[in-house]
Amino acid sequence: MRLDQQGVPAAELRETMRRMADGDRQWKERLAAGVSYPAGDDVLEVAQQAYLDFFSVNALYPSIFPSAARFEREVIEMTAGLLHGDDAVGAVSSGGTESNLLAVKSARDRARAIRPEVTAPEIVAPASAHPSFRKAADYFGLTLVSTPLTADGLVDVAAYHAAVTENTVLMVASAPSTVLGMVDPIPEMASLAEKRDVSFHVDACVGGYFLPFTEKLGYEVTKWDFRVPGVTTISADLHKFGYTAKGASAILSRDPDVFRYQVFDFGPPERPQGYYVTPTIAGSRPGGAIAAAWAVMRYLGEEGYLRLVDGTMRYIRNFQDRINEIEGLTVLGKPDMSLFAYTSTTMDVYAVAAGMEDRGWIVSKDAVPFKAIHFMQSPGHEPFVDAYLSDLEQVVELVAAGKITARGTGANYT
Ligand SMILES: Cc1ncc(COP(=O)(O)O)c(C=O)c1O
Known part of the structure; x- marks a missing residue:
């Protein structure tokens, strides 16, 4: 690319840039770990x-x-x-x-x-x-x-x-x-x-x-x-x-x-x-x-942060309980906040990752010391948890039946 001979009108530029973002992932809806931290449109x-x-x-x-x-x-x-x-x-x-x-x-x-x-x-x-x-x-x-x-x-x-x-x-x-x-x-x-x-x-x-x-x-x-x-x-x-x-x-x-x-x-x-x-x-x-x-x-003040953290902790604990209820999956350790990872004792968790990626989720994979799938959740991610869990249940069944296998070996989490 070379610098334009003539400047491009602002409206045209904006439109072009919007289109350039078409390929960007839906980081909020697809539960990406640590990418951004939505806490509501007002914030x-x-x-x-x-x-x-x-x-x-x-x-x-x-x-x-x-x-x-x-x-x-x-x-x-x-x-x-x-x-x-x-x-x-x-x-x-x-x-x-x-x-x-x-x-x-x-x-x-x-x-x-x-x-x-x-x-x-x-x-x-x-x-x-x-x-x-x-x-x-x-x-x-x-x-x-x-x-x-x-x-x-x-x-x-x-x-x-x-x-x-x-x-x-x-x-x-x-x-x-x-x-x-x-x-x-x-x-x-x-x-x-x-x-x-x-x-x-x-x-x-x-x-x-x-x-x-x-x-x-x-x-x-x-x-x-x-x-x-x-x-x-x-x-x-x-x-x-x-x-x-x-x-x-x-x-x-x-x-x-x-x-x-x-x-x-x-x-x-x-x-x-x-x-x-x-x-x-x-x-x-x-x-x-x-x-x-x-x-x-x-x-936000103290009241605002307390409200956001309280809401996040409640939905996160529920999210973790529901992951633990899925046969073969376990949340690791005792997480102190909304950052956590889960692994599997019965199947390759990277096969689960592959299945979730195919369904459009942005999956962060850990390699050391555990092969695991990793989350860093904010208040604004709560509405997407049910859809994630529903896909997760289906993917786990497919992995257990040998219908999805792992892709790649390394972690992609930084
Ligand atoms: C524990 C910890 N420290 C430092 C950083 C680096 O932060 P930044 O990406 O803002 O440079 C991160 C990023 O996720 C982190 O998780």
């Missing part, structure tokens, strides 16, 4: 309006756009309140990956300051940790030490602690892990970090805006936030269960002393033209995404 409208209103705002310039600076500060304050971070500070990044990269950068630089003897820094993370920690290790010159899970897919705390050496500058845990949707045993894991003053990051990209509300609703959940001694940083994705626009995640530090290692600060005398100080990896940052996050959080 979407609030996010879209705020995004458009602040479309041209560049959050790199807080003195030119104090509105963006205030949105960011207040999003972080509201999040700190949810995570029990009385002294917590932080920033809004572009997503979970950037937040986790920042946690690694911050831990590396903190170790450089407090343990300068470490020259070959390592991150210790369970095998269930998100690939962004591997990415961070590659980008920032650290070694990722990945520790094995138990046969049940849980963190093997003894193996995890055994992997911590003099070179460890960061220990990682997930709330919840994407394998089973269960919160890692964070108090136990972090105890060693506290003892050795090693940075400890909780990846709550998925649970950050969901688990505080399951706890308030009375569901039992392992402690994972700043109440746990030793936790130094937490990532929580606004654009997941915060239900805000794409391009927003919160990365919080326990206190300003930890946060300063996240900040890039470059100024005189090395840069005589002035200071270039950024709290995240990006330079220019979309004000729209930050404004949308602020707007949705204020629009």
